[in-house]
Amino acid sequence: MTEIVAGATIDSARRMLASRLSAAGLESPELDARLLVGHALQLDLTGLVMHGQRALSAADITWLEALMQRRLAGEPVARILGTKEFWGLELQLSADTLVPRPDTETVVELALEHLAAGGDLKRPLRIADLGTGSGAILLALLSELPAAYGVGTDISHAALQTARDNARILGLGDRAGFIAGSYASALSPPFDLIVSNPPYIPSREIDDLAIDVRAYDPLRALDGGADGLDAYRALIPQAAQLLQPGGTLVVEVGQGQSEDVAELMRAARLAIDSSAIKADLAGIPRAVRGLKKVR
C-alpha cells in the first residue's frame, strides 16, 4: 500500500490517505483523510485548502502515518482526534465517554419542537440529562435555551469530569451541573424536561457490534441488559415522578424499541401523543416523548 512519500504536499497526502482508507473499506475515506491531515497539521478546512500545495516535513509524514495506522486498525476518527462535533458544538471526549452520534440529535430536535410549540424556549426551564456521557444532549439544549438550567447524571465519574470540562469550554458552565448517581436517583423535583440516551444494546448483541463501537465505546454506555430495555425500566418511572405536570421526557431508543418504550411510558402515566415518536435521518424511529399530564 502506498505510503506518503517525501516531498508530498498536503493535497497529495490527503488523496493518498483517502485512497488507502477507501481500499480498506472504510465508510467515509475523504472526510476521514481530511480530518486526520487537519489534526496532524493543526489546520482547519480553510487552512487545508489555503496551504494545499505546502510540502510535508518528514516529521509530519511520520505523525500522519501513525494516525493512519490507528484508523486502519479500526479506531474511530473521533477517538484519534479526541473531539466530536455534536449539534454544532465541539465536544471533548475521553475513554469513558461514548462518541456522541448524529442520530442523538433527534432527541434534541424532539425536545425543542415540544418546547417551541408551547412558547417555552425563553423560559427558565429546569432540565435533566440522565446518562449524560460527554454532556452532549444537555449542552446542545442549553446552547438553544438561553434561560434554562440543567443537570447531567452518570455513573461514571470520569465521564462527568469530561462533561464538566465541555460545559466550561463552551461557556455553559454557569447553567450546567453534573452529579454522580444512577439515572435520576440523586435528583430532586421538579423538572420541566428530562432527556436521556441510555445504554440500549441487548447484551447478546454487543459482541457483534462493529469494532469501532465494541472496542472503543465504554461497555456501560452500550449494554442495555437482556432485551436492551433495562435502563428504560429504571429511568422512566423515576422521570415520571420528577417531572412537573406539563413536563416532558424524551429518550433515544434503538431500532425496533420505540413501541416498547412508549408502552413503558404509558405504564408510568406519561401520555404519548401523535408526534411522540421521531425518526432519525435514516427513517428509523429514534426518539420517544412522553408528557406528564396536567391534572
Ligand SMILES: C[S@@+](CC[C@H](N)C(=O)[O-])C[C@H]1O[C@@H](n2cnc3c(N)ncnc32)[C@H](O)[C@@H]1O
Ligand atoms: C449511550 S451513552 C450516552 C451518552 C450521552 N448522553 C450521549 O448521548 O452521547 C449512555 C451513558 O449512560 C451512562 N450510564 C450507564 N448506566 C447508568 C446508570 N445506571 N445511571 C446513570 N448513567 C448511566 C453511561 O456511563 C453512558 O455515559
